[in-house]
Amino acid sequence: MSGDHSHNEDQIDCGSRVNDSHKHKDKYKEKEHKHKDHKKDKEREKSKYGNSDHKDSSDKKHRDKEKEKMKHKDGSTDKYKEKHKEKRKEEKMKSFDEKIKKEKENGFASPPYMKSEPEDDFYHSPKHERSLKRERDVDDNDAEFKPKKIKTENDKKAKKRKQDEDIKSKKTKHKKEVTDGKKKAKKEPEEKWKWWEEERYTDGVKWKFLEHKGPVFAPAYEPLPSHVKFYYDGKHMKLSPEAEEVATFFAKMLDHEYTTKDIFRKNFFKDWRKEMTSEERAKLTDLKKCDFGEMSNYFKAQSEARKAMSKEEKQKIKEENERILQQYGFCLMDNHKERIANFRIEPPGLFRGRGDHPKMGMLKRRIRPQDIIINCSKDSKVPEPPPGTKWKEVRHDNKVTWLVSWTENIQGSIKYIMLNPSSRIKGEKDWQKYETARRLKKCVDRIRAQYREDWKSKEMRIRQRAVALYFIDKLALRAGNEKEEGETADTVGCCSLRVEHIKLYPENEGQEYVVEFDFLGKDSIRYYNRVPVEKRVFKNLQLFMENKEPDDDLFDRLNTSILNKHLQELMDGLTAKVFRTYNASITLQQQLKELTTAEENIPAKILSYNRANRAVAILCNHQRAPPKTFEKSMQNLQSKIDAKRDQLADAKRELKSAKADAKVRKDEKSKKAVESKKKAVQRIEEQLMKLEVQATDREENKQIALGTSKLNYLDPRISVAWCKKWGIPVEKIYNKTQREKFAWAIDMAEDDYEF
């Protein structure tokens, strides 16, 4: 369990690899990164510098003029460039000309200039050819925005935080909820704090006062009862507690596929051996001979037993959880009690990365108090470490938002305990994010014009930057930071795309200049998309790929920090990810406008909302594995629909006969009967429709996850405004947690809100 893993790098079968102490990892990084090395790239660049379409030469004068203009308009143009331009200029011009000559020779000259691609077809979502049309921000300089100054987002009715700071956090302990045996939803009289009506901190201070109770540690390991045995090579073997605990981690995962994977087993076994006593280590040399069967069965039985517990027992557990939540789940920040997101420390276990992770199966160490850094204010009551232990450190840094941190042993990265999304500190940031995206909306046309211009640049790095930015904008790709090879699964984003990730088709299915993307993105989710691009982009891609190996970087002169530096110059606060936020939100708004019709009833409107949401999810490539029970649940729904249809037919029949009856009898009673039958038919029709809508929705959603975009990319004010406009209760769109997170938006957005 515990312990120091960095000692003896013992003689394990697979043991030659340095695995822990991350300080060592650079050792091979160097080698592995060779192929990306810039030396190589520079040479390559030199040899073909300026390679470009034919029309560049004819445009040259024009372009230079354009450039001049550009500079004036946007004085900042590019400091980075300025620095390097001079020294490279001559060299470049030379090779540029050569290149053009070459181009003509090899018949690579381009047909006449092509105007920009159709604007309404700007987005190309992966997988689905469905196009997410939207106008390109015709409403760019919407009058509404003008008066608002960016900085004054919460201009509205700024009270001052100062005020209640002065009251100094007496606030008392949270009044005991102890007494509530029966849930009476005794919501505190303290009505919700509207932090969005207060002034914000500037200058990077995140809080003035912070007090909390520290983390909740994982429960200590409980050794297995003696009847649960472990066998090696068919023989019973009693393991030391440390080795046993690690063995149970494996046993618990036994029916998971990855315990069959070589890397997983290798990593596990190596780390497991480190926890063994030397006798154990001498004896246990082959994982294949280990029999975890009894352990595994024991845990299965345990979980069955847990399910079978009586109401009272379950209630007991629930209450205990509630107690812990009340005690540790909140902190006091600047006079307000705020919910903590993850106050429980991650328990030890076997690391499961996503995708093809080189470290899968490694032992994730148990975190102890001496690993923990506490952050709180000086004048607060510092949380007590468990008896007999000490914190690693207590600090008072109000320039950060975290309450607790520790370093995790797999990648050596830092983990944090932070506040819930409903908290002021998270909410403000979220709000700000959407404000930045809205500012982008105002200047996106200019930026687009600029990068299109840059496709013609004579500098390779500028062209690459411009093409990459085009992808980020058009396809909502992620930035694509560099990663350490061999430390994580091999995934990429825009800037880290490699030649092997795209294919160029001058002509494909009747479209010209098609680029096919096929790569693994974040979380090893596949991005597959075929998209027609502008000719100039296409030609540039050909140029970027010339003389490269499949595993060379497509944008060898670019990385995220160069790109972001450039973006920063185009707009204050602009980074690559802002495009994702912007495009997601603007797409939602535009799709909602397009899809919602006044006549529809509420379920149909909600279907429209979900479709708009779905368009965004597709754009952002938010996929999910089809739920295991998908087919079945679809069938269930279908049979419900069938049943409802029958019911409707019956009801109609009855109505008909009631009508006939009424015609004959002409009395009040039979007329009433007709009326009520009519009502029944109506009601059933409605129910049927609701079911059908539900089925459509579910089917369309099979492999698409809406949650991520809803939670992270869509300006909630758009949704709130939509709800208000159409009289839809927000509860239909946002569940309780979501409403908590977006309380600010729900409170402030009116039905005419425009992103």
Next chain:
DNA sequence: GCAGGTACTTAGGATCGAGTCT
């Protein structure tokens, strides 16, 4: 520029548990 480190957001899957169905 670049490597290393830190802080914070975004992400999909596992698990939980309330509600519904039989």
Next chain:
DNA sequence: AGACTCGATCCTAAGTACCTGC
């Protein structure tokens, strides 16, 4: 009442971004 279903919540990995010090 027990089985089942499905959305909500939990979990924590995997991104982005930016800072610092050379």
